[in-house]
Amino acid sequence: MLNKQHEQEIKEFVLKNVVAYCDKCGTPYKPKDLTVINDNTNFIIVQATCPKCKAQYIVQLVEPINAARKFPIVLDLPAHKLATSFLLPPVSTDLVLEFHRIFLQKRLKLKDFLTYIGVNE
Numbered sequence: 590m591l592n593k594q595h596e597q598e599i600k601e602f603v604l605k606n607v608v609a610y611c612d613k614c615g616t617p618y619k620p621k622d623l624t625v626i627n628d629n630t631n632f633i634i635v636q637a638t639c640p641k642c643k644a645q646y647i648v649q650l651v652e653p654i655n656a657a658r659k660f661p662i663v664l665d666l667p668a669h670k671l672a673t674s675f676l677l678p679p680v681s682t683d684l685v686l687e688f689h690r691i692f693l694q695k696r697l698k699l700k701d702f703l704t705y706i707g708v709n710e
């Protein structure tokens with residue numbers, strides 16, 4: 590689990606070096622607008638939500654080569670739910686195929702899938 594001090598350090602690094610402002614409306618981000626989704630020392634994923642226009646971005650940091658990239662994303666989940674899903678064990682191929690079939694038949698969304706596997710309460 591990510592400790593609060595390390596999470597704050599990641600947020601400050603991202604704000605200083607990667608995403609200071611929203612690309613869409615120019616509103617400056619604050620630490621509360623960022624959620625650290627995953628941190629395994631070499632690869633960090635942070636989700637940013639603009640406090641004004643609600644545009645969302647994913648930021649990926651690769652530490653050994655000091656690379657960062659940012660791309661827009663549309664989520665139907667709050668960031669803390671996305672973070673929870675990163676702690677789950679790997680999904681089997683059979684389960685992926687089963688859900689692919691169900692998604693096509695019933696037009697389900699990601700939040701329905703997460704409810705099924707117990708992430709969404």
Ligand SMILES: [Zn+2]
Nearest residue numbers: 611614639642
């Ligand atoms: Zn914005």
